[in-house]
Amino acid sequence: MKTIFHLDMDAFFVSVEELLDPSLKGKPVIVGGKGDERGVVSAASYEARKYGIHSAMPLRTASMLCPHAIFVEGHLHLYREYSEKIEAVLRSFSPLVDMASVDEAYLDMTGCERLWGPPLQSAHRLHQAITDQLHLNCSIGISSSRLVSKIASDQAKRNGILWIVPGTEANWLAPLEVKRIPGVGKVTEKQLATIGITRIRDLASLDERFLLDRFGKWGLALAGKAQGKDAGGWFDTVIGAPEDPKSISHEHTFNEDTTDEKLLRATLVRLTEKVMKRLRDHSFHARTVQLKLRFEGFETLTRAKSLGDATDIDRDIVEAILHLFNSNWPKDRKVRLLGVQVSHFTDQAPQPSLLTGDEDRKWRNALKAADKLKDKYGEGTLHLGGALKGVYKDRVHETAPKEPVRKPPK
DNA sequence: TCTGGGGTCCTAGGACCC
DNA sequence: TCTGGGGTCCTAGGACCC
Numbered sequence: 001m002k003t004i005f006h007l008d009m010d011a012f013f014v015s016v017e018e019l020l021d022p023s024l025k026g027k028p029v030i031v032g033g034k035g036d037e038r039g040v041v042s043a044a045s046y047e048a049r050k051y052g053i054h055s056a057m058p059l060r061t062a063s064m065l066c067p068h069a070i071f072v073e074g075h076l077h078l079y080r081e082y083s084e085k086i087e088a089v090l091r092s093f094s095p096l097v098d099m100a101s102v103d104e105a106y107l108d109m110t111g112c113e114r115l116w117g118p119p120l121q122s123a124h125r126l127h128q129a130i131t132d133q134l135h136l137n138c139s140i141g142i143s144s145s146r147l148v149s150k151i152a153s154d155q156a157k158r159n160g161i162l163w164i165v166p167g168t169e170a171n172w173l174a175p176l177e178v179k180r181i182p183g184v185g186k187v188t189e190k191q192l193a194t195i196g197i198t199r200i201r202d203l204a205s206l207d208e209r210f211l212l213d214r215f216g217k218w219g220l221a222l223a224g225k226a227q228g229k230d231a232g233g234w235f236d237t238v239i240g241a242p243e244d245p246k247s248i249s250h251e252h253t254f255n256e257d258t259t260d261e262k263l264l265r266a267t268l269v270r271l272t273e274k275v276m277k278r279l280r281d282h283s284f285h286a287r288t289v290q291l292k293l294r295f296e297g298f299e300t301l302t303r304a305k306s307l308g309d310a311t312d313i314d315r316d317i318v319e320a321i322l323h324l325f326n327s328n329w330p331k332d333r334k335v336r337l338l339g340v341q342v343s344h345f346t347d348q349a350p351q352p353s354l355l356t357g358d359e360d361r362k363w364r365n366a367l368k369a370a371d372k373l374k375d376k377y378g379e380g381t382l383h384l385g386g387a388l389k390g391v392y393k394d395r396v397h398e399t400a401p402k403e404p405v406r407k408p409p410k
Numbered sequence: 411t412c413t414g415g416g417g418t419c420c421t422a423g424g425a426c427c428c
Numbered sequence: 429t430c431t432g433g434g435g436t437c438c439t440a441g442g443a444c445c446c
Contacts, residue, residue: 032414039414042446055446061411101417101446183419185444218420218443234418251415288438298413304439339415 001166003119003142004239005107005126006149007090010137010158012103013043016082017072019135028053028069035063035071038255042074046158079103082134089129093122096240104153106146108239123161143169146235148228151180169228174201181225183218183233191215200226244345245282249290250274251339257296259334268321271340276314277371284345285310289317291324292339300337303328310346313363317342 009015013031018024028048033039041062044053051066062069083102090097093116096108109122116122123140130138141152143164151173156162164172173180178200179189195214197203204226211219224231237243250271258264268291279286290304303324311317321340329335352360 038412042414056413058411058413061413064411103446183444187443216421233420245417246419247417249416253414290439300441302440306438337414341417 001110002144003109003112004144004146004149005109005123006141006146006153007086007105007107007126007130008139008141008153008157009086009103010139011043011045012082012136013074013079014045015136016075016079018045020075020078024070028066030059030062030066030069030071031074033059033071033073035059035067035069038253082136085134086130086136089133090126092129093126098239106149106239109142120161120163123163127161143228145169145228145230146239147182147225147230148173150182151176154180170204170226173226173228174199174204176200178203181222182235183225184222188215244284246345247341247343248275248278248282248284248286249292249339249341251292251337253294253337254335257334257336259331261331264325264329264335264338265322267338268325268340269318271338272318272321273314275340275342276312276317276367277374279342279345280312280367280371282345283347285312285347285349286317286342287311287344287346288342289320289324290339290341290343291321291328292337292341293325293328293335294337294339296334296336298336301328306344310344310349312349312367313360314367315363 014024014029017029017031024045026047027045028051029045030041030043030048030053032042037059039059041053041055041057041059043055044062048062048066048069051069053062053065053069059071063071079102083099086103087097087099087105090105090107094107094109094112098106100106107126109116109119112122116125119142123142127138127140130136137159139153139156139158140161141149141154141156141164142162143149143152144166148164148169152162152164155176176199178184178192178197181200184192192198192203197206203222206223206226208220208223211223213219215222221231221233225235230236252267252271287310288304288306290302292300292302294300305320305324307316307320317340
């Protein structure tokens with residue numbers, strides 16, 4: 001029998017902001033952007049939640065519900081730093097840690113009794129360590145599975161600890177709403193409601209055959225989840241085994257929908273450069289490029305292209321992405337969002353061809369130098385030669401740039 | 411209400427191959 | 429002529445999570 005902890009920070013982004021500016025404490029605070037901007041709420045303080053504000057809600061809606069709320073842009077970089085500090089504390093309790101996102105983690109505490117005591121006691125010690133060292137609140141769920149611990153930490157909010165004693169999982173889950181199960185969102189909840197399933201106990205009473213027929217593979221996993229089992233999918237994976245990313249992407253929503261071709265192309269180049277920098281940081285090469293286009297009115301399409309060879313060179317992906325853009329953007333249609341994604345990674349570079357090998361080498365050297373500068377001076381200080389001047393318009397560079405790297409400011 | 415940005419996983423059809 | 433059965437890859441879209 002395993003002992004799994006799920007730890008979830010309470011109003012994480014807001015709490016970090018309060019450490020930065022204690023005057024925010026006890027006030028309705030919203031992280032995500034200004035109240036009149038395009039965007040959604042990333043995090044809301046408990047005070048703000050009293051007005052019905054919750055994450056993923058449009059900022060403009062939030063500001064209508066609570067006009068005197070304090071809107072802050074947020075400091076993503078700082079949240080990541082704190083996330084690493086949290087991870088360090090967790091690793092001092094168990095070597096088997098999975099950071100599931102910036103503000104939540106799974107710990108495999110199986111066999112740690114001699115060191116930290118029984119589950120509840122060790123959870124209290126962990127909770128105390130987080131409070132003492134980081135001055136942040138968190139909630140902890142304990143059970144024999146990731147799934148139940150995750151649901152338990154949610155029920156333990158806020159600043160609480162909840163232990164589901166082995167053997168009592170199904171009973172404890174029974175009265176909860178089906179949407180408490182991670183993976184059951186609005187659509188599934190509605191589909192289940194139409195056949196009279198609203199509580200987990202209703203789900204548990206269903207025949208597995210029925211769920212399989214009705215919802216496919218996912219239905220079968222659902223049957224297991226209703227019993228508290230990590231049946232199938234991500235929950236079944238081992239804690240503490242780091243996984244490589246399967247895709248890297250960046251996207252941008254314009255503050256106002258636009259048909260400005262130069263702006264659109266320059267944005268695609270900028271997004272691609274950010275993506276490729278991260279790709280090289282992983283020492284990956286990507287084979288597939290995907291363009292995401294969202295038009296006025298929110299209609300969205302994606303178009304992908306797989307290359308003959310995997311690449312880590314900006315030029316190759318920029319060429320592909322601009323081609324996809326050219327063939328899928330009707331010039332009179334206003335664009336709301338652009339996105340660039342790469343996937344199908346290999347960590348080996350393909351054999352350099354006789355024709356392009358020399359040119360690729362020059363590019364790679366230039367990019368390496370540029371990456372170093374970006375690390376030092378920050379993103380956005382330099383771009384591919386001519387990227388912003390519309391050089392890519394008809395034809396992407398046929399030769400290596402003579403001066404691809406501009407001096408950073410200062 | 412008017413909807414971000416970064417991800418994962420699943421489905422489903424068509425191409426292509428044996 | 430009236431058409432099998434897999435397997436795998438590619439592409440598009442959608443549900444979902446934080």
